[in-house]
Amino acid sequence: MSSVLTSEVMPQTVDFLPLHGTDYVEFYVGNAKQAAHFYKTAFGFQSLAYAGPETGVMDKVSYVIRQNKLTFVLTTPLKTNNAIADHIYKHGDGVKVLALMVDDATDAWKQTTSRGAKTYLEPKELSDNNGKVVLSGIHTYGDTVHLFVERKNYNGIFMPGFKKWESEYNPASTGLLYVDHCVGNVGWNQMNVWVKFYEEVMGFKNILSFDDKDISTEYSALMSKVMSNGNGYVKFPINEPAEGKKKSQVEEFLDFYNGEGVQHVAIATLDIVETVTQLKERGVEFLKIPSSYYETVLDRVGKIDEDLQPLQDLGILIDRDDEGYLLQIFSKPLEDRPTLFFEIIQRKGAKSFGKGNFKALFEALEREQELRGNL
Numbered sequence: 001m002s003s004v005l006t007s008e009v010m011p012q013t014v015d016f017l018p019l020h021g022t023d024y025v026e027f028y029v030g031n032a033k034q035a036a037h038f039y040k041t042a043f044g045f046q047s048l049a050y051a052g053p054e055t056g057v058m059d060k061v062s063y064v065i066r067q068n069k070l071t072f073v074l075t076t077p078l079k080t081n082n083a084i085a086d087h088i089y090k091h092g093d094g095v096k097v098l099a100l101m102v103d104d105a106t107d108a109w110k111q112t113t114s115r116g117a118k119t120y121l122e123p124k125e126l127s128d129n130n131g132k133v134v135l136s137g138i139h140t141y142g143d144t145v146h147l148f149v150e151r152k153n154y155n156g157i158f159m160p161g162f163k164k165w166e167s168e169y170n171p172a173s174t175g176l177l178y179v180d181h182c183v184g185n186v187g188w189n190q191m192n193v194w195v196k197f198y199e200e201v202m203g204f205k206n207i208l209s210f211d212d213k214d215i216s217t218e219y220s221a222l223m224s225k226v227m228s229n230g231n232g233y234v235k236f237p238i239n240e241p242a243e244g245k246k247k248s249q250v251e252e253f254l255d256f257y258n259g260e261g262v263q264h265v266a267i268a269t270l271d272i273v274e275t276v277t278q279l280k281e282r283g284v285e286f287l288k289i290p291s292s293y294y295e296t297v298l299d300r301v302g303k304i305d306e307d308l309q310p311l312q313d314l315g316i317l318i319d320r321d322d323e324g325y326l327l328q329i330f331s332k333p334l335e336d337r338p339t340l341f342f343e344i345i346q347r348k349g350a351k352s353f354g355k356g357n358f359k360a361l362f363e364a365l366e367r368e369q370e371l372r373g374n375l
């Protein structure tokens with residue numbers, strides 16, 4: 001009779017921080033009204049909810065926009081001398097909150113703070129006629145925070161304090177689905193500090209690593225480790241700059257963001273050609289990839305379902321790993337500072353992050369960096 005592995009010999013590891021995915025991403029911006037219009041117009045988000053003086057919030061305004069399972073909150077302060085205004089003064093527009101869906105926000109706070117996380121928000125219950133939401137929060141790299149959102153007892157539009165945002169302007173979706181991963185840029189020698197934080201404080205695992213030999217071009221270099229929670233719904237790659245002949249793109253980010261922060265949010269689609277065609281028609285700008293990339297790409301990645309020409313016309317990159325392939329493209333920065341950008345990604349089996357594209361991609365990034373005089 002064959003032996004059976006029992007829990008005695010293979011102890012089941014208990015995930016002390018079960019996460020159901022990204023609840024929302026909150027941006028602190030200088031003008032949330034205009035930012036909401038931009039994300040609706042250019043990216044196809046729909047109006048969802050609003051909070052501000054009309055709902056009893058006197059010091060800030062937040063617009064909530066949604067596309068499929070992707071929710072953004074755009075927040076702007078109404079006055080100076082407060083944490084939001086200071087954040088914008090220091091960093092420009094950027095990501096403040098990576099909010100994560102949990103069953104129990106109080107327990108998530110206890111589990112993480114007992115393992116060394118610094119409290120951003122003690123567990124707080126918000127309620128209205130539609131039920132209650134419990135929020136708690138911890139600090140991560142830079143001024144970025146994680147909020148734990150428990151909404152199992154809430155059936156309102158977003159959360160207490162918000163009203164439905166009715167708009168007569170409703171541009172069509174571009175097929176963006178959900179957050180695939182969010183990348184943080186941290187300072188020199190800080191990558192392993194934050195890897196340890198995600199391992200010890202949040203129970204994440206390091207699923208992939210790239211050193212400066214994988215990710216370097218003639219000029220700039222970086223190192224990266226990908227952290228994932230137990231079920232793989234939440235993935236946070238962490239980059240740090242590496243020494244190269246010239247300034248690393250991560251260093252440029254750190255200079256202009258004035259510290260560590262979210263470098264890019266990767267958004268999934270099921271049809272990248274259609275999504276990127278739509279985004280380009282609406283004015284979203286992407287990094288340009290040299291045509292030479294497409295002369296050899298199929299030798300590297302093998303057969304793919306898509307025709308190559310539309311991918312080349314749009315500048316979509318292709319990479320393969322043991323489990324399949326992926327298609328990806330990177331936007332130019334979303335604000336004037338060369339800081340936050342988006343990645344659009346379509347996975348066809350591959351669970352990796354496009355290592356084979358790094359060289360072509362970084363050469364494209366460096367051309368942009370050079371035009372800004374920051375190389």
Ligand code: FE2
Pocket residue numbers: 181183264266343353
């Ligand atoms: Fe990415």
